[in-house]
Amino acid sequence: MPPPPIPGHCLTQVLVQTPAHSQMAGALSYWSPTPVQPGTLVRVPLGQRELLGVVWPSESPAAAEVALDPAKLRPITAALDALPPLNHRWRALISFAASYYQRTAGEVALAALPPQLRDMSSVQLARRLKKRAKAAATPARPPPSPTLDATSTPTPDAGPAAASVVLTAEQQQAIDQFHQQPGPFLLFGATGSGKTEVFMHCTAALLAASPEAQALVMVPEINLTPQLEARFKARFCARYGDDAVVSLHSGMTPAQRLNSWLAAHSGAARVVLGTRMAVFASMPHLQLIVVDEEHDPSYKSGEGARYSARDLAIYRARLEGAKVMLGSATPSLESWHHSRPAAEGGRYLRLEMPSRVGRGQLPLVRRVDMNHQPKSCIIAAPLLAAIAQRIARGEQSMVFLNRRGYAPVLQCSDCDWKSECPHCSAYRVFHKIDRTLRCHHCGLSERVPRACPACGNSDIMPLGRGTERLEEHLAELLTDIRRPDGQPVRIVRIDADTTRLKGTLESQLAQVHTGEVDVLVGTQMIAKGHDFRRITLVAAVNPDNALFSGDFRAPERLFSLLMQAAGRAGRDETVANQSEMWLQTFQPAHPLYEALKQHDYPAFAASQLKERQQAAMPPFSFQALVRAEARSQEAAQGFLNLASQAAASESDMAALLAQLMLYPAVPMSMARIANIERAQMLVESPSRTALQRFLSVWQAVLHHTRADPRCKGVIRWAIDVDPLNI
Ligand code: ADP
Ligand code: ZN
Ligand code: ZN
Numbered sequence: 139m140p141p142p143p144i145p146g147h148c149l150t151q152v153l154v155q156t157p158a159h160s161q162m163a164g165a166l167s168y169w170s171p172t173p174v175q176p177g178t179l180v181r182v183p184l185g186q187r188e189l190l191g192v193v194w195p196s197e198s199p200a201a202a203e204v205a206l207d208p209a210k211l212r213p214i215t216a217a218l219d220a221l222p223p224l225n226h227r228w229r230a231l232i233s234f235a236a237s238y239y240q241r242t243a244g245e246v247a248l249a250a251l252p253p254q255l256r257d258m259s260s261v262q263l264a265r266r267l268k269k270r271a272k273a274a275a276t277p278a279r280p281p282p283s284p285t286l287d288a289t290s291t292p293t294p295d296a297g298p299a300a301a302s303v304v305l306t307a308e309q310q311q312a313i314d315q316f317h318q319q320p321g322p323f324l325l326f327g328a329t330g331s332g333k334t335e336v337f338m339h340c341t342a343a344l345l346a347a348s349p350e351a352q353a354l355v356m357v358p359e360i361n362l363t364p365q366l367e368a369r370f371k372a373r374f375c376a377r378y379g380d381d382a383v384v385s386l387h388s389g390m391t392p393a394q395r396l397n398s399w400l401a402a403h404s405g406a407a408r409v410v411l412g413t414r415m416a417v418f419a420s421m422p423h424l425q426l427i428v429v430d431e432e433h434d435p436s437y438k439s440g441e442g443a444r445y446s447a448r449d450l451a452i453y454r455a456r457l458e459g460a461k462v463m464l465g466s467a468t469p470s471l472e473s474w475h476h477s478r479p480a481a482e483g484g485r486y487l488r489l490e491m492p493s494r495v496g497r498g499q500l501p502l503v504r505r506v507d508m509n510h511q512p513k514s515c516i517i518a519a520p521l522l523a524a525i526a527q528r529i530a531r532g533e534q535s536m537v538f539l540n541r542r543g544y545a546p547v548l549q550c551s552d553c554d555w556k557s558e559c560p561h562c563s564a565y566r567v568f569h570k571i572d573r574t575l576r577c578h579h580c581g582l583s584e585r586v587p588r589a590c591p592a593c594g595n596s597d598i599m600p601l602g603r604g605t606e607r608l609e610e611h612l613a614e615l616l617t618d619i620r621r622p623d624g625q626p627v628r629i630v631r632i633d634a635d636t637t638r639l640k641g642t643l644e645s646q647l648a649q650v651h652t653g654e655v656d657v658l659v660g661t662q663m664i665a666k667g668h669d670f671r672r673i674t675l676v677a678a679v680n681p682d683n684a685l686f687s688g689d690f691r692a693p694e695r696l697f698s699l700l701m702q703a704a705g706r707a708g709r710d711e712t713v714a715n716q717s718e719m720w721l722q723t724f725q726p727a728h729p730l731y732e733a734l735k736q737h738d739y740p741a742f743a744a745s746q747l748k749e750r751q752q753a754a755m756p757p758f759s760f761q762a763l764v765r766a767e768a769r770s771q772e773a774a775q776g777f778l779n780l781a782s783q784a785a786a787s788e789s790d791m792a793a794l795l796a797q798l799m800l801y802p803a804v805p806m807s808m809a810r811i812a813n814i815e816r817a818q819m820l821v822e823s824p825s826r827t828a829l830q831r832f833l834s835v836w837q838a839v840l841h842h843t844r845a846d847p848r849c850k851g852v853i854r855w856a857i858d859v860d861p862l863n864i
Contacts, residue, residue: 148173150214152182152191155248155256165194165244169213177223179251181215181260188215190256192224192247216260220267221403227457228420234457235418235450240833240857241443249442250418252399254392270400274381309336312489316340316463319487322452324432324477325465327491328500328737329705330669333465334366336491337428338373340463344425345378345408352402353426354419355411356447358434358666365669366430370411378408386412386419414439414447417454424458427451431666432464432473433698435862444858448473467705467739468698471750472757474743501676501707501717503735505726516603516611521677521720525616528675529656532622535675536658536706537608538665540683540699542633543567544607545600548575550590552597563810568600569635570607580812605633608679609659621656632660665703676707677720685725688807689864690755693730697742700734756860760826762833763864764840765818766855771805773851774817778803781843782819785836794835797828814853820864833857 151165168182176195181188191214232250236243248256258266305313309332316323316336327333341353357366367385374383384398384407401407403420410419414437417427429437429448437448448464455462464473464486477488494500506518517525517537525535547565548557557566559577566575568586576583589596600607609631616627630646637643649655653672658664684696700721708717721731733742751758764781768774782800785791799822806816821836823829837857844852 147171147213149196149211150174150180151194151196152180152214153194153244153247154182154184154189154191156242156244164242165196166191167211169211170217171213174214174217174219175223177225177229179218179221179224179255181218183212183215190248190251190258191244192229192251193217194229194243195226218258218260218263220260220264222422224403224420225422227454228418230457231418231450231454234453235443235445237834238830239443239445239859240837246418246443246445250415252392252396254396255399266396267400270397270404274406303335305335305339306332306491306493306495308332308491308493309339312336312491313339313343315487315489316461317343321461321463322455322486323461323463323489324469324473324486325463325489325491326469326474326477326739327465327467327489328494329467329702330494330708331467331491332495333430333467333491334369335495337430337463337465338370340461341409341426341428342373344461345374348423348425350405350423351425352405352407352421352423353409353428354416354421354424354451355409355428355430356416356437356451357411357413357430358436359413367411370409374409381406382408384410386410386416388413388415414445417445417447417450424454425460427455427460427462429462429464431466433466433468433470434666435695438860438862444856444861446860449860468701469739469743471694471743471746475747475757499708499716500737501674501704501719503704503719503721503731503737505731505735506720506722507726508722508724511722516608517615517677517679518722521722522615524675524718524720525612525657525677526619529616529619529621529627532653533674534650534653534656534658534670534672535677536660536664536670536673536703537612537677537679538660538662538703539603539605539608539679540661540681541602541604542606542635542661543576543578543604544570544610545602546604547601548586548598549601550593550595550598552595553590553593555590555592555598556601561810561813563808567604570610571635579808605631605659605661606635612657612659616657627656628654629657629659630655632658632664634661634663637663662699662703665699665706668706670706673707674717675720676703676718677722678703679722681721682723682725685728685730690750690753691862691864694746697730697734697739701737701739704734704737754822754824759822759824760829761861761864762821762829763818763858763861764821764855765806765816765858766803767814767816767853769815769851769853771809771815771817773849774815775803775805777843777849777852777855778817778819780846780848781836781840784839784843785832788835788839791832791835794828794832797825798823798832818864829859833859 147169150168150170152168153165174180174193176193178193180191180193182191232247233243236246312325313336325333325336337355344351344353371383381401384401386398399419402410405422410416410421429451432448438446451462476484477486478484506521511518528535545568548568557575559566559580559582561582562577562579564577564579566577569576573586574583575586590598609629613629619627621627630649632646650658650670678700681696681700684692704719707719723731729745764778766774766777779802786795801820803817803819806818809816840855843849
């Protein structure tokens with residue numbers, strides 16, 4: 139090591155947010171007047187800027203670079219040492235995530251910190267911490283009332299009384315196993331079997347056993363489940379104070395996020411409730427990680443480091459010596475496979491809760507064979523009659539369709555014109571409410587033309603239907619039906635269009651909960667997680683599309699969505715009538731619907747896993763995608779193919795390549811968005827290790843290839859390890 143320029147100064151390695159694909163992949167070196175502990179946040183100069191950084195141990199591989207010319211090294215600007223350093227387990231998580239997902243440690247580390255920290259001087263931070271300390275020192279407020287704030291949805295069961303529920307035998311058994319076994323656990327519980335209750339019990343037990351213990355509870359999308367937040371707050375704030383439960387998700391303001399993060403990092407927060415980003419929260423006394431609805435695709439990040447928070451949760455639990463519990467009524471096939479019996483190689487312990495709490499029955503699944511319905515039929519007559527019957531009884535129905543807008547396409551009745559987006563390989567969707575054509579991919583929005591732009595014909599027609607049209611259609615069909623109080627039917631639509639304004643989703647959900655609404659129409663947004671009490675009929679209007687998708691995960695997603703949707707029905711045992719799930723399908727005998735009718739996830743999973751095994755697909759193989767964006771398809775594909783050839787010609791790659799399949803580059807299923815062409819290349823291997831080793835070498839090859847003059851048109855590329863959409 140070269141001598142310090144100033145005697146007594148120490149060489150310090152610092153991670154900063156290195157732009158993706160920059161040559162500064164590792165930690166940067168600085169001088170510091172005093173030794174700074176690894177994990178300490180610092181401010182450092184870089185070029186003309188001053189950045190937030192994290193001191194990284196010099197022995198780590200990330201730090202081993204930079205030809206050290208002591209004269210060129212600069213001192214750190216300040217150490218934010220009012221904060222305790224990020225501990226070595228957190229750093230190990232960051233290092234692992236960076237290497238597994240093929241990103242730089244600096245990018246992952248800095249993205250894991252609250253954005254507001256990036257712009258704070260040490261003085262501002264110290265001031266903020268002082269304010270927090272002062273607030274904590276003021277006498278505790280009385281325990282919060284069950285209704286937490288104006289925006290939270292009223293919940294029938296969120297009150298303090300919830301702490302005293304008598305557990306079902308299945309719940310008790312799951313909890314006993316949790317205490318006796320090391321895990322990881324997969325809580326496989328029917329919708330309404332009381333999984334949340336189990337999560338809360340396990341959390342409560344660990345928090346009670348140790349005054350410092352912390353729990354991380356992850357949910358797919360917190361905005362869709364305000365109830366869950368309310369339940370946790372009601373349960374744990376009453377005992378441990380208002381600060382004990384904090385949320386961490388992207389819907390919060392930067393100031394709120396920083397506050398939550400500081401509470402977690404200082405140990406003041408005993409429970410952190412968050413979305414996928416929360417997997418990186420600094421929690422010095424982490425003892426439990428819960429991943430609710432673990433099958434949900436939103437646990438996989440779609441940008442930057444494309445990490446899976448569910449997979450990282452498993453890894454992190456091992457690092458921290460914490461327990462981890464995944465939960466779902468329809469587990470991902472990966473997790474299901476991992477939870478096979480230990481004798482067959484399973485690594486997770488499966489905890490089963492097949493029954494619903496109380497007498498709430500799972501709905502009866504009914505298939506309407508659309509082959510026998512009139513051609514332009516949207517809602518089959520028997521389904522309509524069933525909905526009308528519910529309304530007359532004062533019960534609620536939920537009708538869902540996975541397409542928002544009025545119609546997915548406008549078409550000229552004379553010529554071939556369709557409402558294509560000029561910038562994307564997609565049609566623009568007709569939204570009747572403001573008479574616009576909107577591209578859901580690039581955002582282009584225009585007034586609907588008065589006449590066909592191609593031939594001038596004034597007769598342009600909506601083709602197909604989205605939720606907006608379905609709502610309109612239902613209103614027409616149900617005009618003569620009356621509620622028990624003699625009032626006309628009330629229909630509410632919930633989708634990304636109706637919930638754009640902050641607070642509207644909450645108020646719409648509240649309307650459903652209080653029973654003001656008779657029919658709820660929406661996209662998959664309404665199918666997930668909500669504990670609606672009075673819905674006795676759920677209908678999927680047109681679920682068939684996914685049966686014919688090219689994506690091998692489409693059936694898994696469809697099954698889970700329909701099962702979740704069915705799970706919204708019949709949750710209230712005081713409603714005596716058998717609840718129903720209706721499917722309108724042209725494939726009534728399809729095995730997927732057959733399994734759904736039996737509520738038989740294990741049978742469905744077994745048949746899917748068998749197919750996957752025969753085709754050597756995940757979880758029986760490991761995949762990565764490299765995606766490239768360019769001015770033209772040729773450029774995007776050319777770059778990928780060139781990089782693939784370059785890898786093949788590397789002499790030391792032969793052994794690795796023998797364990798891999800490198801497929802040719804193909805256009806992505808959405809080949810063009812906003813005039814940018816997109817292509818992808820799939821890499822597959824039966825060995826995760828071989829795939830990982832290949833990717834780490836191939837990274838450099840891809841960088842190199844990108845600089846080739848033949849790849850001028852390439853805009854960017856990225857590696858997606860364990861991709862969900864192929
Ligand atoms: P899941 O998450 O499995 O869908 P929840 O935990 O939301 O199920 O439970 C469904 C409903 O049953 C909730 O209203 C919850 O308060 C209630 N519940 C859960 N466990 C019990 C129990 N042991 N006794 C009575 N009600 C319960
Ligand atoms: Zn025309
Ligand atoms: Zn577009």
